[in-house]
Amino acid sequence: MSRPEPAQAAQAHERAARQRLSPARVLDIDPLIEDPQTRIIVCCGAGGVGKTTTAAALGLRAAERGRKVVVLTIDPARRLAQSMGIDSLDNTPRRVKGIDDSAGGELHAMMLDMKRTFDEIVEAHADPERAAAILSNPFYQSLSAGFAGTQEYMAMEKLGQLRARDEWDLIVVDTPPSRSALDFLDAPKRLGSFLDGKLIRVLLAPAKAGGRAGMKFLNVGMSMMTGVLGKLLGGQLLKDVQTFVAAMDSMFGGFRTRADATYQLLQAPGTAFLVVAAPERDALREAAYFVERLAAERMPLAGLVLNRVHGSGADRLSAERAVAAAENLEESRIVDQEDGKAGSRTSPGNSPSTYDSSESPARDEPGVSAGPADPVESTAPDEGSPADAERSVDRFTAGLLRLHAERMHLLAREQRTRDRFTALHPEVAVTEVAALPGDVHDLAGLRDIGDRLANNRPELPEPGA
Amino acid sequence: MSRLQVVSGKGGTGKTTVAAALALALATEGKRTLLVEVEGRQGIAQLFETEALPYEERKIAVAPDGGEVYALAIDPELALLDYLQMFYKMGGAGRALKKLGAIDFATTIAPGLRDVLLTGKACEAVRRKERSGRFVYDYVVMDAPPTGRITRFLNVNDEVAGLAKIGPIHNQAQAVMRVLKSPETAVHLVTLLEEMPVQETADGIAELRAARLPVGRVIVNMVRPALLDPADLELLGTVERSSVARALSSAGLGGARRGGHAERLVDPLLEQAREYAERYALEAEQRAVLEDLGLPLHELPLYADGVDLAALYQMARELRGQGVS
Numbered sequence: 001m002s003r004p005e006p007a008q009a010a011q012a013h014e015r016a017a018r019q020r021l022s023p024a025r026v027l028d029i030d031p032l033i034e035d036p037q038t039r040i041i042v043c044c045g046a047g048g049v050g051k052t053t054t055a056a057a058l059g060l061r062a063a064e065r066g067r068k069v070v071v072l073t074i075d076p077a078r079r080l081a082q083s084m085g086i087d088s089l090d091n092t093p094r095r096v097k098g099i100d101d102s103a104g105g106e107l108h109a110m111m112l113d114m115k116r117t118f119d120e121i122v123e124a125h126a127d128p129e130r131a132a133a134i135l136s137n138p139f140y141q142s143l144s145a146g147f148a149g150t151q152e153y154m155a156m157e158k159l160g161q162l163r164a165r166d167e168w169d170l171i172v173v174d175t176p177p178s179r180s181a182l183d184f185l186d187a188p189k190r191l192g193s194f195l196d197g198k199l200i201r202v203l204l205a206p207a208k209a210g211g212r213a214g215m216k217f218l219n220v221g222m223s224m225m226t227g228v229l230g231k232l233l234g235g236q237l238l239k240d241v242q243t244f245v246a247a248m249d250s251m252f253g254g255f256r257t258r259a260d261a262t263y264q265l266l267q268a269p270g271t272a273f274l275v276v277a278a279p280e281r282d283a284l285r286e287a288a289y290f291v292e293r294l295a296a297e298r299m300p301l302a303g304l305v306l307n308r309v310h311g312s313g314a315d316r317l318s319a320e321r322a323v324a325a326a327e328n329l330e331e332s333r334i335v336d337q338e339d340g341k342a343g344s345r346t347s348p349g350n351s352p353s354t355y356d357s358s359e360s361p362a363r364d365e366p367g368v369s370a371g372p373a374d375p376v377e378s379t380a381p382d383e384g385s386p387a388d389a390e391r392s393v394d395r396f397t398a399g400l401l402r403l404h405a406e407r408m409h410l411l412a413r414e415q416r417t418r419d420r421f422t423a424l425h426p427e428v429a430v431t432e433v434a435a436l437p438g439d440v441h442d443l444a445g446l447r448d449i450g451d452r453l454a455n456n457r458p459e460l461p462e463p464g465a
Numbered sequence: 466m467s468r469l470q471v472v473s474g475k476g477g478t479g480k481t482t483v484a485a486a487l488a489l490a491l492a493t494e495g496k497r498t499l500l501v502e503v504e505g506r507q508g509i510a511q512l513f514e515t516e517a518l519p520y521e522e523r524k525i526a527v528a529p530d531g532g533e534v535y536a537l538a539i540d541p542e543l544a545l546l547d548y549l550q551m552f553y554k555m556g557g558a559g560r561a562l563k564k565l566g567a568i569d570f571a572t573t574i575a576p577g578l579r580d581v582l583l584t585g586k587a588c589e590a591v592r593r594k595e596r597s598g599r600f601v602y603d604y605v606v607m608d609a610p611p612t613g614r615i616t617r618f619l620n621v622n623d624e625v626a627g628l629a630k631i632g633p634i635h636n637q638a639q640a641v642m643r644v645l646k647s648p649e650t651a652v653h654l655v656t657l658l659e660e661m662p663v664q665e666t667a668d669g670i671a672e673l674r675a676a677r678l679p680v681g682r683v684i685v686n687m688v689r690p691a692l693l694d695p696a697d698l699e700l701l702g703t704v705e706r707s708s709v710a711r712a713l714s715s716a717g718l719g720g721a722r723r724g725g726h727a728e729r730l731v732d733p734l735l736e737q738a739r740e741y742a743e744r745y746a747l748e749a750e751q752r753a754v755l756e757d758l759g760l761p762l763h764e765l766p767l768y769a770d771g772v773d774l775a776a777l778y779q780m781a782r783e784l785r786g787q788g789v790s
Contacts, residue, residue, distance in 0.1 A: 046477065047475065047477055048475060048662075075613060078664060079660075240628065278477075312733060313737075314730050314734055324717075325718050328715075328716040329716045392700060393711075396693075396712075397712035398716075399692060399693045400693075400734040400737070403737055403741055407737055410769070437740045438660070439660040439661060
């Protein structure tokens with residue numbers, strides 16, 4: 001098994017911590033999406049880690065670099081869907097307007113409509129009369145409206161369809177937010193085991209009894225089973241199920257062939273899986289599970305996309321020093337209030353350590369520029385005294401420092417969870433996407449995410465950028 | 466107070482954690498709660514730092530004043546066999562069905578049956594009584610599927626009752642719906658102060674109401690502390706870089722002159738504050754959207770280091786303080 005023993009893992013973790021380990025490998029997005037050999041990219045990961053946004057951003061970036069791309073999303077946020085023009089549910093890829101097509105690329109996007117996809121399969125593979133019978137079957141109607149599992153089948157089915165149309169040279173797929181998020185890998189197998197099972201023959205038996213001589217497997221045990229099922233399900237439901245299964249019988253073979261083909265497609269060299277996560281304990285735990293599961297299924301993993309990674313332009317200032325400095329400012333404010341501008345505000349216990357301590361705290365002329373900036377303390381008749389203004393700047397600066405301390409703690413936590421993942425899976429290439437303060441709902445935002453994905457820069461953008 | 470408390474929420478909002486905290490919060494004064502997991506993720510076991518839960522109700526925590534929390538991870542296959550045995554005395558037939566692949570079919574492929582079993586088991590626990598006539602569990606808290614699926618999940622029995630028009634499944638489905646649509650049940654939604662989860666919460670509530678399922682509370686999870694007050698935020702737009710540099714310098718962080726250490730900290734620190742301000746404004750917007758929903762609104766703080774047992778008990782205390790029990 002690929003998972004190291006706990007002791008080994010702990011040792012690896014320690015080693016990693018000692019080396020201030022950054023990911024063993026960096027995932028380079030651009031070569032991946034530019035390579036004409038890459039035909040399918042599957043984004044998978046736990047719910048709420050930015051899977052859909054990542055898929056959309058990758059699609060946009062690939063299109064703007066000259067590829068003809070279709071993005072299959074499962075359940076996009078409304079405003080993101082609107083921005084791509086795919087908020088209408090018609091189950092066909094729509095061309096996304098407003099992209100930079102100077103490199104000759106195109107972006108198409110669609111949102112999966114489970115029921116439509118299912119209906120289309122029925123319509124395409126059964127004669128009209130039989131199709132009508134299936135579509136009006138109550139059992140079918142419930143099934144296709146999306147009970148557990150249907151979404152996974154249909155996502156794979158749609159992927160197979162898009163690939164078969166051969167109109168795009170890159171398909172980017174978002175995966176359903178499944179209960180166990182890799183259900184889509186099991187879909188073909190489950191269908192297979194159902195089709196191989198005896199149950200289907202029991203269900204088919206009464207329907208076939210009329211026309212065919214295929215009754216020989218309907219022994220006494222089987223008819224008892226139909227009896228049990230009938231008792232359990234109620235006669236009407238059993239009949240609906242039987243009619244449904246009988247009507248679908250001719251199509252099941254096709255279902256299965258396509259499901260198997262899609263599964264093989266996923267294992268093929270042109271496919272790349274990206275596991276998407278955020279630098280949080282649970283999300284990375286799930287990501288590790290995905291990595292292991294994909295390896296077990298021999299699915300080609302391109303790497304890990306780590307979203308919402310925080311950085312700091314002032315990361316040389318530690319949390320501890322920031323808090324100490326904030327305390328200095330807050331204390332000196334009290335001192336100031338007591339006896340004006342008394343003495344040094346630098347308490348002796350806090351000599352700078354990471355910064356050059358020979359550089360003494362040099363204060364320019366007090367009061368020269370403290371005046372204009374004080375919209376808060378307007379209680380004083382003359383726009384607030386310089387001392388008041390300075391006190392509020394001190395308090396403000398203390399706030400900045402405390403904010404920074406929080407940020408540094410966050411950075412340290414993210415680093416720890418990431419290191420843990422890297423220690424367990426050093427083979428997995430990682431790209432980090434810097435956190436944004438808000439949500440993405442337009443192409444510009446997606447483009448920005450694409451840049452962040454490709455540049456792999458965890459730092460904040462340059463101030464003022 | 467509803468005896469079946471269903472906790473849903475968008476993926477990533479911490480609904481399992483909130484469900485566990487709620488189960489602890491409701492276990493006051495010797496009360497007994499059952500925390501039910503339906504998605505087979507063993508999230509409860511991880512949270513309570515115990516080994517994986519079997520399909521068996523077992524005590525996992527004791528509340529400070531003597532209440533007890535039991536937990537159950539429902540396995541659909543075992544639930545089906547259980548159910549066959551309980552309702553139809555069909556243990557043997559169940560085994561035969563299993564051999565046939567029918568159990569697999571029922572729990573993974575057949576529409577909704579899996580969900581029927583999960584909701585059915587939870588409702589059975591709600592209704593179960595001791596010989597004395599007292600309910601075995603005062604409250605049942607369900608860590609339910611995410612917001613996008615919750616209405617369909619809870620409503621599945623309606624659908625099934627419509628499919629199976631007669632027979633034991635029909636009757637069972639109707640009995641479950643009677644519990645789920647009554648004031649015996651409350652569906653709570655967990656969210657974050659972010660756009661997508663809030664949007665999903667609003668959509669989820671609309672769907673639940675349309676299906677006449679009882680909506681309970683909205684619980685905002687992982688609320689970050691306010692680090693800059695309104696006066697600070699106002700100053701952010703007008704403050705002089707040089708005065709911040711001097712303040713940093715006076716706090717012992719190096720020179721305030723151009724190129725000095727303190728001076729070089731100003732831009733990154735102000736940038737972080739601007740990000741904070743932007744997020745703060747977004748959060749205020751989302752909070753307003755939630756307040757407009759007209760439901761009891763609760764907030765739980767962010768536990769930055771992740772939720773361990775201690776944090777779970779604090780969350781439970783917080784929920785009690787906010788009057789959920």
